[in-house]
Ligand code: IPM
């Protein structure tokens with residue numbers, strides 16, 4: 001068959017699938033009310049690379065912090081197996097079926113970074129989990145108190161450039177990828193951001209797109225966000241293109257004026273690494289992936305293979321996964337424990353420099369310091 005015809009057939013299938021997904025989204029789903037649950041299961045998946053090293057320490061901290069609710073059976077920490085690159089490669093899938101079933105039997109998941117092979121067709125486990133668990137809001141806070149920076153990024157997490165990122169078409173000598181934006185998908189993310197702003201006394205939300213270039217998808221993102229913004233007249237809304245927003249975030253004269261950001265998937269991926277670096281590095285930033293039924297909390301960074309190659313794994317910084325744990329506890333309604341962990345983490349970070357090598361503290365020593373400050 002002619003390769004263009006083949007590509008058109010593939011595109012038709014993709015459109016049909018995406019339309020079904022959109023129709024499902026339009027039906028909506030009620031969010032879990034954790035205050036009504038008497039038993040909440042927290043899955044812990046260590047991941048790859050430095051993942052098991054930082055996860056072990058974070059689990060140790062949680063075990064002590066949550067000793068009471070754990071012993072009362074109000075909370076449960078449950079180890080998830082099989083989410084390793086060895087197992088995933090052997091089975092040829094990004095998330096094995098059995099592992100996904102274990103995760104779905106939990107309420108929330110604390111996940112270490114997972115490796116994704118370069119090239120090939122295996123999707124990133126993050127992308128699979130975000131889609132399978134419908135975790136549509138990627139919430140990434142960045143704070144630099146001494147500079148007055150207190151940002152929260154709401155990155156769309158289930159569509160945009162990612163939803164068909166492994167399913168583009170390659171013709172002889174050329175390749176085409178697809179980006180998908182839906183009304184329902186954009187609306188629920190944008191509402192999450194404005195609701196967060198309203199609940200937390202924020203009065204400014206900044207929408208970030210490249211609607212001058214990506215006219216259909218970002219054009220839709222922009223107009224849907226404008227409609228949502230109109231429902232929150234007490235909050236000031238502005239819109240920026242991603243390129244100038246990148247410049248704004250490294251401009252100390254204006255950056256502390258921003259509060260809450262709403263962005264499509266890929267721009268959010270890129271700009272939150274930049275923002276985390278302003279805070280002190282990607283090792284310091286946590287990330288929450290929120291859906292109505294499930295939620296997953298993780299470090300913003302990857303598996304750091306170079307640290308392991310250089311024998312420096314023990315110096316990995318667990319801060320980002322500890323921050324993710326703070327967000328997890330807040331999400332399930334354990335706000336007192338979340339505040340205790342946050343304060344202990346801040347105290348440990350002030351006392352122990354983490355440099356990623358022997359000039360700084362080890363991951364274990366850092367966790368000891370957190371425990372001592374609880
Ligand atoms: C992130 C990561 C992931 C992403 C990768 C691992 C697929 O960079 O969570 O930001 O691009 O979303």
Ligand code: MG
Nearest residue numbers: 269270273300
């Ligand atoms: Mg990223």
